[in-house]
Each structure stands twice: as C-alpha cells, then as structure tokens.
Amino acid sequence: MFISIITPTYNRGGYPFLKDLCQSIAIAKKYEHIDLEHLIVNDGSNDNTEQVILDMQKTFPFIKYLKNAENKGITFSKNHALREAKGELVMDVDDDDIIPFYAIGLRSGMLQKSEKMWLCGNALKITEAGMLQFTDNLLGYGIEDTWKCFRAFYEGKIFAYAGTRLYYKEALERIQGWNEDISSLCEDFDLWLRLISSCGSPAFCPIPLIYWREKECSLGIDALKSGAYLSAVAAIKSCYRAYYEEACNHVSHTHVVQLIGKNDRDVHQLAVNVKSGRAPGSPRS
Numbered sequence: 001m002f003i004s005i006i007t008p009t010y011n012r013g014g015y016p017f018l019k020d021l022c023q024s025i026a027i028a029k030k031y032e033h034i035d036l037e038h039l040i041v042n043d044g045s046n047d048n049t050e051q052v053i054l055d056m057q058k059t060f061p062f063i064k065y066l067k068n069a070e071n072k073g074i075t076f077s078k079n080h081a082l083r084e085a086k087g088e089l090v091m092d093v094d095d096d097d098i099i100p101f102y103a104i105g106l107r108s109g110m111l112q113k114s115e116k117m118w119l120c121g122n123a124l125k126i127t128e129a130g131m132l133q134f135t136d137n138l139l140g141y142g143i144e145d146t147w148k149c150f151r152a153f154y155e156g157k158i159f160a161y162a163g164t165r166l167y168y169k170e171a172l173e174r175i176q177g178w179n180e181d182i183s184s185l186c187e188d189f190d191l192w193l194r195l196i197s198s199c200g201s202p203a204f205c206p207i208p209l210i211y212w213r214e215k216e217c218s219l220g221i222d223a224l225k226s227g228a229y230l231s232a233v234a235a236i237k238s239c240y241r242a243y244y245e246e247a248c249n250h251v252s253h254t255h256v257v258q259l260i261g262k263n264d265r266d267v268h269q270l271a272v273n274v275k276s277g278r279a280p281g282s283p284r285s
Contacts, residue, residue, distance in 0.1 A: 003036040003108060004087030004169070008077035009095040013048035017096035017213070022060045024099040029062065032105035039064045039081040040095075044071035075178040075187045082169070082177050090167045097163040098126065098211040107166045107209055114203040117171040118195055120160035121205030126213045133214075142204025147247035149201035153192050154237065154244045160192055160202065163210030171199045183232040190236050197243065 005025060012018045018040070025038055040063055042049055050067065057063045066080055078092055089108060093099065111119040122140045125133045140158060143149040152158045175194045182190045195202075237244070 001035075001089055001108065001112060002087040003034060003089045003091060003104065003166075004081075004085035005036060005038045005091045005093055006041070006078055006081035006085065007038065007093050007095050008041045008043050008074050008081070009045070009049060009053075010043045010071065011045045011047045011049060012095055013045065013050075013052045015096070018049075018052065019056060020098055021093065021095060022056055022063065024101070025062070025104070026060055027101045028099050028104040031101045034104055034108070036062055036104070037064050037086060038062050039066055039084055041077040041081050042067045043073070043077045044068045073180075074184040075180045075182065078187075079177045079180065082172055085169060088169055090169050090172060091163075092165060093163045093210070094212065096213045099163070100208065100211065103207075103209040106207065107164070107205055110205055111166050111168075111203055116201070116203040117199035118165065118167040119203040119205060120166075121164040121209040122207065123161035123164055123210045123212055124208045126211050128214055132211065140204065140206070143201055146196060146200045150193065150196045151244065151247045153189075153196060154240065154247070156233075160188065161210060161212070162188070163212060164205070165202075167195075171195060174198055182236065185229045186232045186236055189233055193236070193240055193243075 007018075007021065009018055022038065025036070028034065029036055038060070040053055042053060042065070044067075050065075053063065053065050057065060064084070066084060068077060068080065072080075082090065089111070091104070091107075107119055107121065120140070127133050140161070143152055143158065149158075153160075175191070175198050178187050179190050179194075
C-alpha cells in the first residue's frame with residue numbers, strides 16, 4: 001500500500017536535521033521495499049531551505065517538494081501536503097525526527113491487519129548528547145473502547161507522539177484534515193479528538209516508531225514554558241467538554257458521533273474566539 005509522508009519545514013537550511021530524516025526514510029524504504037513519497041512543505045522559509053531540499057531530491061528521488069508562498073503555519077502546510085498526497089496511508093513527521101529502519105513497514109502492517117483507521121505508538125528521545133533515552137519514554141498504551149479512549153486523550157493520560165502516527169487518508173479527509181483555525185500549538189490534540197469521534201480509537205504499537213530530538217528551545221518548548229500550550233489545550237477542551245461528559249457517562253458511540261459531527265463549527269468558532277482574545281462562549285461584539 002502506497003504511503004505518503006508529510007513534513008512541514010521552516011528555516012532549516014542551516015541544520016542537518018532534514019537530511020537526517022530523509023536518510024532514515026531512505027533506509028526504512030529499502031529495508032522493506034516500501035512504496036512511498038515524502039512531501040516536504042517549505043512554509044515560506046527566508047533562508048536556503050529551498051535549495052537544501054532541491055539538492056536532497058537528487059539523492060532521495062522519493063521527495064516531492066511543495067512550497068507556500070508565505071509562512072502559513074503547520075496546519076496549513078499539513079493540509080497542503082494532504083491535498084497533494086497520493087498514498088492511501090499518510091504519516092506526518094516533524095522535520096527533526098529520525099525514523100527507525102523498521103518503523104514504516106511495522107506500522108503499515110499493523111494498521112492494515114487491524115480494523116482501525118489510524119495508529120500511533122511509542123517514541124524514544126534523542127538527547128542533546130545524541131543518545132537514545134529509554135527511561136520515561138515507553139509510556140503509551142492502547143485503549144480499545146472508543147469513549148474510554150476519547151476520555152483518556154482528553155485527560156492527557158495517553159498521547160499520540162509526533163512521528164508515530166499513521167492514518168488512512170480517507171480518515172483524514174472525513175474530518176477535513178487539520179483545523180487551520182486552531183493554534184498550531186495544539187492542532188494535533190484537536191485532530192485526535194475529532195478522529196476518535198469519527199473513526200474510533202487508534203491501533204497502538206508498543207515498539208518505538210520514532211526518535212525525537214530533545215532541544216532547549218523550540219516553538220513547542222517555549223509554549224510550554226510560557227503557559228501558551230496549556231492555555232490552548234484548555235480552550236480546545238472547553239469546546240469538547242459536553243462530549244467528554246457524555247463519554248464519562250458511557251453513552252453510545254453513534255449518539256456521540258452525531259453530536260460531535262453537528263458541532264464541528266464550534267471548534268472553528270472557538271479558535272476565532274481564542275485568537276481575538278474572547279473567552280470560549282463569549283458573545284461577539
């Protein structure tokens with residue numbers, strides 16, 4: 001089954017990370033003879049990122065280069081790649097991750113053997129010293145029941161590590177991809193809740209599927225330190241509060257799916273409220 005890997009990137013020309021990622025994909029592709037494409041979206045970089053990607057295409061012909069005319073953010077970039085993706089299966093991978101040689105074939109096989117529409121798994125951290133850290137990383141687990149799973153994701157008890165996820169493209173299209181009105185700090189959190197409500201709980205792989213880098217500074221780390229990430233997550237949670245309470249009461253899957261389907265507009269309006277500084281649910285002026 002053909003796989004599309006999507007990676008947004010911005011101003012990575014001076015770093016080796018993107019090349020390291022592509023090299024790891026090339027090794028995984030060769031290891032199990034996997035048919036894939038790697039859609040790299042240059043999100044309006046103002047350094048030499050474009051030339052770096054064009055040069056890498058000569059070594060890695062599976063790269064498909066996409067470019068935003070200006071910096072549009074992660075959610076726009078992921079949806080840009082999703083629209084161009086040819087694969088039946090879609091992976092989203094950060095531009096500084098490394099994929100273990102076995103991890104693409106393993107997750108693809110597990111998802112196709114399951115009756116699920118998406119999959120996530122465990123991850124290992126690469127320390128700044130370049131060492132893999134096992135301690136406190138293998139924390140994920142799977143939950144079969146849809147609404148117990150919804151509740152666990154909502155409460156932050158389980159987490160779909162970046163780079164470990166694999167989706168049927170049909171599932172992402174069913175929920176219209178990533179919500180571009182949601183802050184890029186928590187676009188995946190919103191996506192998981194909508195995926196669970198629409199497509200059910202994910203398959204889970206306990207074996208590490210990605211190596212992610214520890215950094216002192218990044219958009220995500222800075223957001224955690226400032227409290228912006230937790231604030232954004234709280235805003236998303238407030239939108240889904242009624243569904244969370246329904247899940248706690250063990251209502252039927254069908255009933256909750258219908259409720260969430262009817263209220264997708266509220267998620268977008270919530271993002272508008274957050275951007276404009278209004279509290280969730282506050283009236284427009």
